[in-house]
Amino acid sequence: MKASVRKRLVRQSMPWLLGALLLACWQIASTRSGVSHAILPAPSEVLHAFAQYRSALTEHALHTVVTSLIGFFLALIGGVLLGLAVGASPVIYSGVYPLLVAFNAIPKVALLPLFVLWCGIGFLPAILTAFSLAFFPIVVNVATGLATIEPEMEDVMRALGARRDEILLKVGIPRSLPYLFAALKVAITLAFVGSVISETVASNEGIGVLMMAASSRFEVSLVFAGIIVIAALAIAFYGICGLVENYMAHWAFRARGGQ
């Protein structure tokens, strides 16, 4: 019992220890190596930048969060609906799937000029980019969850006289929830990637804008501060997705000692 508690503590502190170690290496490398601080600022300088630009960072980060989340939720709604359709109907599957693969292969950066052309500069292209990145994994996973229902489970339902929508509701959707949440964790980070990319090109607000402005003024420590903010936000939202997943689909984790 005691050993298991210690094991868990060690496991939980590992990411912090590793993070601290990386920071320490970084600090030593940038102070001792003689590399110009204009190229690689020390973590202490980045911390300083945090303090100095706190209000600007918060404001822009908030903007990025909002656009990412809007894009993410649109992708969630659209992805689940299309995923259900694709997974439930072989006809829709054969029609839509190749197009989806083609769409996913397009580099979203290449779409940005189009988005800007259609929506102008601002938060709309950022939302669209976030959406277009987050959409695909959700569709694919929901469809996979539906397509891998055990045929016996379906037979039991059909022999009871269940209609197709009842089978979907009582078997298909619960069955695909773990797949959906696995996709959401990927999608939320992709949504951040999408909105920041879009901001660096075509926006007046957001972490991406702040970073572009900082780098053009050679304030490299602020650029790093921006990177860290994005990373921290992604981890936070990934964690939230994980918590919701744990609550909604805890049964899927039984193999990892969920009993």
Add this chain to the structure above:
Amino acid sequence: MNLQLVSAREPIVQERPVDARPFINLKSVSLAYDGDAGLTLDRVSMDVGQGEFVAVVGPSGCGKSTLMKLVTGLLPATSGEVIVDGGIVRGPIKGVGMAFQNATLMPWRTTLKNVLLPLEIVQPFKRDRWRKRAEHAARAQAMLDAVGLGAFGAKFPWQLSGGMQQRANLCRALVHEPKLLMLDEPFAALDAFTREELWGVMQALWLQRRFSAILVTHDLREAVFLADRVFVMSKKPARVICERRIDLPRPRTIEGSFEPHFIDLVHEMRGKIIEARS
């Protein structure tokens, strides 16, 4: 031949009123799967009386499971007629209880909620599923009690052993009191002792409720233990090659399965199957 065998032994007769009109009637049913050369089932004729327990045995891969799907209407017959409860089967017939080798319980539902599933789908329970919620839960709980799972309703299926999952599976198959229970090798994946235990559970449930049942199995002892009649199928294309009434009194016991007459019956079945395989 049947007569001969029975008269050679002391009379073990347990008279049950047999409904004149069979509950299930297969009239020369054939089935060919798409893109499959040859028939899977070849002019199979078979009948099951109201409240009768029938077992189907045969070499593996002979299409026994296909037969189950035909009877429940999950598959349409290529030719011939399937009649259940007086009506020709044209699509999935409703409210049949089914249990497979794999318990197929839903891991996101507790055991009790799993047993409740048919009551959410089958009429007239479905209509009352909100108003009579407590009543339905009590009914599911009573089912679990009947198979000795009373204390496990709140557990999830993956927290139960294989034997317990299969018990819960039987509960789910029977909670809505179907007239017909289809069993597709439900005990095949269990260890020998658990399996024998569940034969007893199955028999008790059947004696109490008297639904019609079709059991598909490889296990000849299982077939003889549970069934009123056993059908032996040939290898593919499957035909019924023999039908045997099991004239053992009920309730049958595991002890009884080591009596000479029981063993003779198993032996006889075995001979037929060996014949069918060759």
